[in-house]
Amino acid sequence: MSDKTVVPVGVRPSTDIDYRPNRSAPYRARVRWFDPVSKRRMSLSEGKHDEDQARQWLRAIIEAAEAGLSPSLATMKLADYSEANMSLAVRGLELRTHDPYLSGWRQRVVPALGHLPVRMITNGAVDRTVQNWIADEHSRSTVKNTIAVLVRVMEQAVRDGLIKVNPARVTGWQKLYKQPSEWPVPPHDANPHGPGRPVSSASPTRRRPGPPRQALDLSIEGQRVLRAVVSRRRRSGS
Structure with a gap:
């Protein structure tokens, strides 16, 4: 055409x-x-x-x-549009950011969205694509850089008059990354050490009954003192 x-x-x-x-x-x-x-x-x-x-x-x-x-x-696909306008989209960026941005574009954006016309890409399509990247276990920084370059390309499309609103500005995706401390603990694996301390799957959740550690320590110390007293009395002949 x-x-x-x-x-x-x-x-x-x-x-x-x-x-x-x-x-x-x-x-x-x-x-x-x-x-x-x-x-x-x-x-x-x-x-x-x-x-x-x-x-x-x-x-x-x-x-x-x-x-x-x-x-x-009007009907240009995203892959074709980026090929013709990527230099405009990344202008002003430091050169050291070009490689991670362009790598994310080639490896993730183009396979997922490159076949779609720019004017038909919606915020929902981008949101689902980002969720798929996270499900594929890409790191937080990798997803962040990939979204950043997509935002820049779509912002260029806004300037060119192809679209009115940038659909790549998605929010809330960071919450899909959970830290280990945020993972739910099943009731049968409740932490006996109290909140905020790690739970070891190899550690028993119940302890066998026995004397308190402090009482055990005092018993040992008492025996040592008793032996010392007996020894002194024997040396004094009393």
Whole structure:
């Protein structure tokens, strides 16, 4: 699809969806409009796998026309958009941050969201993607850097007029990381040492009855004193 094909601003195009069986993408979405400059009837179409995809494509074209965007920019996938605009998205960052940011983009963002058009990426889609990264046991810093570069790319899309709100600004994901001290302890593993102290799975939860440690220590000390007294008396002949 070429950028030369532009639906003029202010012109209301007509749309239709045609079902063509025996095609790999049987739903053809088509948009047509009258060009006021050339006085010609123009059209643009694309095949989709189902009717919902066709309707979404048409909606993106209509919204792009209202915003003065070309169809190719309106339907550009995130992977393609980032390839063309990543240098703008990361401008101003220190060079040492480029490698972790771009690595996160290639290894996590593109496989998860790169196939989606920029205008169709929602906050919910990003939120679920972040949860999947955490479930895959990526570290907190890795997820943080990956979200940061996604936010920057989507912010560039806001500046370009593709979207109005940045959907990558997700919150609350840090709470999904729990420290060991925050893990719940089952009732049968209750800590006998009191709160805030570690529980060892090898330690018994009950202790066998016996004399207190202090009483045992005093008994030993008393025996030592008693032996000393007896020894002195024997030496004195008393």
